[in-house]
Amino acid sequence: MESNTARILDGKALAQKIQQELRSRIEQLTQTADRPPGLAVLMVGDNPASAAYVRNKERACQKLGIASFGRHFTADTPQEELHRAIDELNRDDRVDGILVQLPLPEGLDPVPLIYQIDPDKDADGLHPVNLGRLLRGEPGLRSCTPAGVMRLLEEYQIDLRGKHAVVIGRSILVGKPISLMLLARDATVTMAHSRTPDLTALTREADILIVAVGRPELIDESAVKPGAAVIDVGINRVTDYFGKSRLTGDVLFDSVKNVAGYVTPVPGGVGPMTVTMLMYNTVLSYCRTLGVEL
Template identity: 70%
Template sequence: METKTAKLLDGKALAEKIHQELSVRITESQAKIGRPPGLAVLMVGDNPASAAYVRNKERACAKVGIASFGKHFPTETTQAELESVIAELNQDEQVDGILVQLPLPDHLDAVTLLHQIDPDKDADGLHPVNLGRLVRGEAGLRSCTPAGVMRLLQEYDIPLRGKQAVVVGRSILVGKPMALMLLEADATVTVAHSRSLDLSAIVKNADILIAAVGRPGLITAEMVKPDAVVVDVGMNRVTDASGKSRLVGDVHWESTAGVAGFITPVPGGVGPMTVAILLQNTVASYLRKAGS
């Protein structure tokens, strides 16, 4: 009997397509506006994973024609210094998007810094004003990872209206905004988490399953409904017995790919989409300011 394999939801390919669309849009708008869009990424300290993420974002900016106003601060930078930099960037006409790369050193308060960012320059879509707009179904900058997931589902013509969607994870970064976006698309949404009783039974109902908890291999094949759409937001670095490390998701990919109808790979699924939506948010802010 032929072994079934789920169709891939290829975030890498779709991100590439979005980059090309943004590049064309920027080229067309720049002549009229007189400058490129600008994104400022603030990084504090020398976390190697953060440095890699920031380089990745800056490379993506360069590829589509967004100017980077990245600022790298030493670990001992104070809260007041960072707030002052954000206030300057809020006023800077060249800057359309601002984001603070997390995690921050322990002495800094990330939430307070986020609150200082002008909501219309909030490239990460995480400011309370933008989350409020999402709750109310109003236009605004959307949280990058869940918005990337929605765009991926749309690209593959996956119907959401009336479907049972289960989001595993309730973080403000992914789980909560993800549930709201699925509700907005007329899905019937359940949010499960580490305190949920009988997680398997909840997950088994899902036509659309979003795993976003940060626990490697938490979702196994027997928990997944046949032909379900499985989106793995998890990015976990694991080290095998030989000392080699690799990235894995929250879903046990090898077994689940034999049950699901569609599945995202890790890496190459949701990760590239997060960066693509970050750029899209920056360009949206740029065009709105220019009235185009």
């Protein structure tokens, strides 16, 4: 590709399109169903970033016609109380999706809470049963951020068959599930991480480069193969010399856009897709309860 021709993968626009489709489907289904879809977000403590994410999710629910059963707990809430709340939500027929907002305050263990969520109500796609379904290529609820990335690649008709995809980051939230999703679409996948030697030599071979490590502006144009699709999953708040803060990704956007064929911005790329796929999972669970197709 020639310089300065990177196409922007607009997650915000795609998120709006999917949300419109979901809203129409919900309106259609609630004419005959006795209830709307329901999502319960459990928020513990007062982490400002988490509070902002929860507000975004609740606004999205309201916009789409999804009933919100959010619960807010103080930071000193005992683990047992959270388990009881999840148990109640598992048994509540009005609730199709359950999500524990991470990170939790110190002293609370998220793993047993996630394991306790009914796999068919696991709106975040993080339960071992759903991760196992992904591994086996079976239908199930998918992790929201990786699923959002895959929808972006699909929307822009980026062919993955036989392409070399490099994923930087091996987390259970993004790196591992996105690698499995790419494999399922016939990409050849290499996973890289903090211990990978000569990372730049590897990333320069990537037709598809997914960066999800939480290190601001780790990847610049020298690390990108000309014409590659670069997906920036990172979202970092950095503060400059004057104390002014801004959001930035793991990719140095202004540099990489001169080399890449496609690139996601931060904000406005993967972020809006994550919330939208959470809504998608909730509506998918709702449809399965009703015995209808989404």
